[in-house]
Amino acid sequence: ERNYKISVIPGDGIGKEVMPEGVRVLERAAGLYGFTLDQTWHDFANCDYYARHGQMMPDDWKAQIGDPHAIFFGAVGWPDTVPDHISLWQSILQFRREYDQYINLRPVRLMPGVPCPLAGREPGDIDFWVVRENTEGEYSSVGGKMFPGTPREIVMQETVMTRHGTERVLRYAFDLARTRERRHVTSATKSNGIAISMPWWDERVEEMAAHYPDVTHDKYHIDILCAQFVMNPDRFDVVVASNLFGDILSDLGPACTGTIGVAPSANINPERTTPSLFEPVHGSAPDIAGKGIANPIGQIWSAAMMLEHLGEPDAAAAIMRAVETVLAEPGLRTRDLKGSADTEQCGRAVAEAL
Amino acid sequence: ERNYKISVIPGDGIGKEVMPEGVRVLERAAGLYGFTLDQTWHDFANCDYYARHGQMMPDDWKAQIGDPHAIFFGAVGWPDTVPDHISLWQSILQFRREYDQYINLRPVRLMPGVPCPLAGREPGDIDFWVVRENTEGEYSSVGGKMFPGTPREIVMQETVMTRHGTERVLRYAFDLARTRERRHVTSATKSNGIAISMPWWDERVEEMAAHYPDVTHDKYHIDILCAQFVMNPDRFDVVVASNLFGDILSDLGPACTGTIGVAPSANINPERTTPSLFEPVHGSAPDIAGKGIANPIGQIWSAAMMLEHLGEPDAAAAIMRAVETVLAEPGLRTRDLKGSADTEQCGRAVAEAL
Numbered sequence A, B: 001e002r003n004y005k006i007s008v009i010p011g012d013g014i015g016k017e018v019m020p021e022g023v024r025v026l027e028r029a030a031g032l033y034g035f036t037l038d039q040t041w042h043d044f045a046n047c048d049y050y051a052r053h054g055q056m057m058p059d060d061w062k063a064q065i066g067d068p069h070a071i072f073f074g075a076v077g078w079p080d081t082v083p084d085h086i087s088l089w090q091s092i093l094q095f096r097r098e099y100d101q102y103i104n105l106r107p108v109r110l111m112p113g114v115p116c117p118l119a120g121r122e123p124g125d126i127d128f129w130v131v132r133e134n135t136e137g138e139y140s141s142v143g144g145k146m147f148p149g150t151p152r153e154i155v156m157q158e159t160v161m162t163r164h165g166t167e168r169v170l171r172y173a174f175d176l177a178r179t180r181e182r183r184h185v186t187s188a189t190k191s192n193g194i195a196i197s198m199p200w201w202d203e204r205v206e207e208m209a210a211h212y213p214d215v216t217h218d219k220y221h222i223d224i225l226c227a228q229f230v231m232n233p234d235r236f237d238v239v240v241a242s243n244l245f246g247d248i249l250s251d252l253g254p255a256c257t258g259t260i261g262v263a264p265s266a267n268i269n270p271e272r273t274t275p276s277l278f279e280p281v282h283g284s285a286p287d288i289a290g291k292g293i294a295n296p297i298g299q300i301w302s303a304a305m306m307l308e309h310l311g312e313p314d315a316a317a318a319i320m321r322a323v324e325t326v327l328a329e330p331g332l333r334t335r336d337l338k339g340s341a342d343t344e345q346c347g348r349a350v351a352e353a354l
C-alpha cells in the first residue's frame, strides 16, 4: 500500500488560498495513480497563531507534526502583525534547521504561457537547478555589537560553514548532475572578496569534483554569476551555492524565466531521517491576499516535487504536464499571467487536465 | 589654472589596451575644455610586477603615487600567474581601503547601440545609480578555522560593519538622491535571514532617512531585489547596499542593461582627503587580451566620471555625448557590440566625436 502521511501547513496570506488547490491536485493524482494521502492540517506557523500565543508555533510542534513523509507548506509572513525576522526564523527557517533539510532545490525553467523578461528566449532554452545549502553559512544569529548606540559602534556578524555541511550539499549537487544530460556543476563563490570562507568553499568544490570525473564543473564569483543568469542562462545545468548565494540565485533564476510567481522550492533531507518540506517560492503576498486571485501553480508545482521525492515520479510528471497545459491557456491561468481565472478555477483546471 | 595630477595605472590584460584610449579622450577633452593633465604612469599593481617582485606593489607605493587628484585605473588580474585573491587584495582592494574610498558608485543606464538582454526596454527607461559601501562589511579577512582538515572542521567568517562606515555611505546615497528628479533611495537588506548585521543596517537606514524628509525610501531583501532588477529595473533611482550586496547589484544592474562591458566604476573618497579611483567595471579579460579588440568605452566612461569628480562637468558631459554617438555607429564600436572597430579605432572615434 502506497500511503503517504502529509502535514499540511498553509501559513499566512495567499498561502491559505493556494493550499487547497495544491491539495486538490494531489488528491486527484492519488486517485489516478493508485496511492493514498493521509493529511494532517496544522494551524500554526502563521501570524494569527503568533497573535494568539506570542510565538509562531507551539512548544511541542515537533510532537504535533509527528513523523510524516513530507510537509506541504504554503507561505508565511504578515509584516503588519509580526516582523519578518521573527515569523520566518520561528517557522520556515526553524523547520529547515531542526529537520536538517539541508538541500534547497529549485528549478529554473522557461514555461509555456509564462512571459520571459529576457529577450528572445523560448521554452526549452533555459532549464537548470539551483542547489542551495539550507541550514548554515551566512544565515546566522552568531555575532554581536561593541559600543552599541555610540559613534564607535561595531557590529560583528558571523558566517559559519562546516565541512560536514559543505561537503554534503556539494555531493548532492554532483549526484544530481550525474542524472542529467550535460552533467555540469557551477559553483557560486566570492573568494576574491570574502577572504576566509569562500576560498575554503572553493577547495571543498575541487575536492568533491575529484570524485566525479564524469561531471564537469566551473565556478563564478557571485557578482558575475548573477550577471550570467541574465546574459547566458542557457549555459547552466546544476548551480550549487551557499545559503545566501543560493537564496539570491534561486530568486534571480526564476525572475529571469518569469516564473518567480509559480516556481516551487523543495527543502530536502536526502537521507529521509526527517520529513522534507515543499513550498512555493512566492511569499504570503499581503497585497493580494484575501481576493481569491493568487496563482496556485507554485503550490501545485511544489506538490509535483513532493511526489517526486515520495517516489511517485509518474504522478509528478503528470502534474507537470497538466500545469503546462493550463499555463498555455489564457482562460485557465490567473491574472498575474494575463489570464482570467481565479485561484480556484486555475486549480480545478489543473486537476481536470491530469 | 586647472591642472590635474593623475596617476595612471593600466594593470593587466586588456587594462593595458584600453588605458591609452581613456587617456587619449582625456587629453582631447583637456585641450577642448581648457584644463591640463599632469600624468604619472605606474608600472605596478599588475601581475607582471608580482612575477618580478613577489608582491603586487612596492612597499612605498603610497609615496610613489604621492598626492594626485585622482587615480585612473585599468583592470587587474592574471589568474594563470597570480591567484585572484592575492592580485586583487594587494591592489584594487588595498587602494579602496587605504585611501578610504568608501563609496563605490556605478551607473545602470541603457545606452544607444548596446543591446539590452531584457525584452522591450529602450534607452531612457533604465537610469539609476548603485551606491556601494566599499571598505568594510562582508569583504573581510577576519575569521578562522577550527579542527582544520578534519571532518569536524568549522570555518568562521566575520562580516564587520561600523556605525561610522554605514552612516556615511547611507548619507552619500540620500545626498545623491536629492540631486535627482525622483529623490528615491532603495536599500538592499537581508534582515530576514542574516540576523545580526542586517536588522542593524535597516535601523541605520531608517535613522538616516529621518534626516531626509524630502527623499522617499524603501527596502528589499537582496534576493527579491535582484529579481526586481530583472523584472522592474525602471523602478529604481538610487540603490544603496553593503559591500557584498553592492558588488552583486552593480554587476547585475549593468548586465540587465547590457552595459557590463562598458560601465564605469568610481571609488570615491567624498571628503577628498585622499585620491579617488576610477576604473571600468570589466576585468582584465585574459581570454581576449593582446588582440587589440577590447572595448575601450568602459575606460572612457570612467574618464568622464573622473572629470565629473574633478569639477569638470562640461567635459564629462561632452565625453558621454561622444560615447553615445560612437556606440550608435556599428563602424565605430567594437566587436563585442557587433561593431567592426578595434580598440584604437573606437577610442579615436570618441576623441574625434568630442
Ligand SMILES: CC(C)[C@H](C(=O)O)[C@@H](O)C(=O)O
Pocket (backbone or CB within 6 Å): A088, A093, A247, A265, B192, B193, B223
Ligand atoms: C523568507 C526568507 C527567510 C527565505 C530565505 O531567505 O531563505 C526565502 O527568501 C526563501 O528563499 O525561502
Ligand SMILES: CC(C)[C@H](C(=O)O)[C@@H](O)C(=O)O
Pocket (backbone or CB within 6 Å): A192, A193, A223, B088, B093, B247, B265
Ligand atoms: C575583483 C573584485 C574583488 C571586485 C569586487 O568584488 O569588489 C570587483 O568585482 C568589483 O566589483 O570591483
